[in-house]
Amino acid sequence: AQSVTQLGSHVSVSEGALVLLRCNYSSSVPPYLFWYVQYPNQGLQLLLKYTTGATLVKGINGFEAEFKKSETSFHLTKPSAHMSDAAEYFCAVMTGRRALTFGSGTRLQVQP
Amino acid sequence: SQTIHQWPATLVQPVGSPLSLECTVEGTSNPNLYWYRQAAGRGLQLLFYSVGIGQISSEVPQNLSASRPQDRQFILSSKKLLLSDSGFYLCASPGTTNTGELFFGEGSRLTVL
Numbered sequence: 001a002q003s004v005t006q007l008g009s010h011v012s013v014s015e016g017a018l019v020l021l022r023c024n025y026s027s028s029v030p031p032y033l034f035w036y037v038q039y040p041n042q043g044l045q046l047l048l049k050y051t052t053g054a055t056l057v058k059g060i061n062g063f064e065a066e067f068k069k070s071e072t073s074f075h076l077t078k079p080s081a082h083m084s085d086a087a088e089y090f091c092a093v094m095t096g097r098r099a100l101t102f103g104s105g106t107r108l109q110v111q112p
Numbered sequence: 113s114q115t116i117h118q119w120p121a122t123l124v125q126p127v128g129s130p131l132s133l134e135c136t137v138e139g140t141s142n143p144n145l146y147w148y149r150q151a152a153g154r155g156l157q158l159l160f161y162s163v164g165i166g167q168i169s170s171e172v173p174q175n176l177s178a179s180r181p182q183d184r185q186f187i188l189s190s191k192k193l194l195l196s197d198s199g200f201y202l203c204a205s206p207g208t209t210n211t212g213e214l215f216f217g218e219g220s221r222l223t224v225l
Contacts, residue, residue, distance in 0.1 A: 034213055041219070043116075043219050049212060051211060090156065098212070099158050
């Protein structure tokens with residue numbers, strides 16, 4: 001069965017600092033991986049996805065993630081944090097029935 | 113493009129009362145539809161999915177049920193709410209891109225008192 005683990009339920013960075021949110025996956029088949037962002041009391045918005053091909057994927061709002069099969073990881077990064085990046089971030093892997101299994105989420109705080 | 117509508121956006125209900133949350137999808141036909149629940153401080157749990165009218169699969173045993181009376185309508189229900197049913201309920205659909213991602217509605221926040 002496919003699953004994801006997000007390390008760190010809370011991450012705090014200073015404005016302008018590097019953002020690194022960690023995600024490790026478990027999958028018996030080549031995974032489709034996703035990162036979503038959720039602002040308070042809103043639905044989830046897709047940041048980026050990896051299906052096949054290039055292992056470094058770029059998404060919206062300056063985020064990117066690298067699929068590393070050897071490390072079973074799909075960490076999310078952004079070179080310079082902005083106050084508007086404060087939100088909750090979810091890593092997800094596609095399972096059967098085209099559903100997604102989500103990690104427990106990482107809440108990102110950006111300090112001025 | 114696809115749009116997912118959910119209502120009500122916010123609901124406060126007493127324990128033991130019934131529940132009906134509605135999700136409708138525009139801009140696509142015969143979509144797979146999903147109900148997820150997000151409890152406070154936790155990730156998203158898949159509750160139900162549907163591949164077509166009248167076809168519902170439950171992922172976890174619970175106090176809730178789902179129905180799909182029309183192609184683009186997905187309803188989450190309960191006959192008697194429990195405190196543990198409180199949470200943020202999200203409806204989702206793969207959309208028309210067929211590239212794996214799900215698109216989500218804005219959610220319905222349920223508080224059971």
